[in-house]
Amino acid sequence: MRHAAWAVGSRISGLYAVTPDEHDTALLVAKVREALAGGARLVQYRNKSADTAVRREQAEALLETCRAYGVPLIINDHLELALQIGADGVHLGGEDGSIAAARAKLGTERIIGASCYDLLQNARDARRAGATYVAFGSFFASEVKPSAVRAPLELLHEARQILAAPVVAIGGITQENAWRLIAAGADSVAVISALFSAPDIRAAARQFSDLFK
Secondary structure: OOOOOOOOOOOOOOEEEOOOOOHHHHHHHHHHHHHHHHHOOOOEOOOOOOHHHHHHHHHHHHHHHHHHHHHOEEEEEEEEHHHOOOOEEEEEOOOOHHHHHHHHHHHHOOOEEEEEEOOOHHHHHHHHOOOOOOEEOOOOOOOOOOOOOOOOOOHHHHHHHHHHEEEEEEEOOOOOOHHHHHHHOOOOEEOOOHHHHOHHHHHHHHHHHHOOO
């Protein structure tokens, strides 16, 4: 089944909006809508504090919003939730299950992202298992994951040279430092705090997006 926001061969690039923990579904949708209006090219639903019912409610609401903008919705960690609502894909960390098993369930057309931390070998393994894109980080100090391992900028350039896959940078990314990641080879930057904590989310999204022009 082809999903409306994603077509095989589409390029993963630009601002990747990753949602903050937000219990109020209407407020979460409003924030994501502002990010999309500002130019976000992908959205990842990530909520580490919600229960199953809230997570399902929010994911379905965000999927409808993303569909209106023709932007893929990726579900963090929860493969079964992605399958249940027909999301465009899933993002898996090192302890979130097998990429190969996820690919077998999702089929060939949906997106699988893989957290590869600071290791190029993780990215090689993820690609062989069926990952669509690979994500490295944290590149800078992160409010969301303050103890996360730090990745060197050179890793982005090396990954672009070796891997035939989009490269996403994560961790502590702001409008002031994002250009360094893009210059080093990142196809996309994944942002939470500097986007969704901004006083004007739409303007912040536009400023991040302009860095890719």
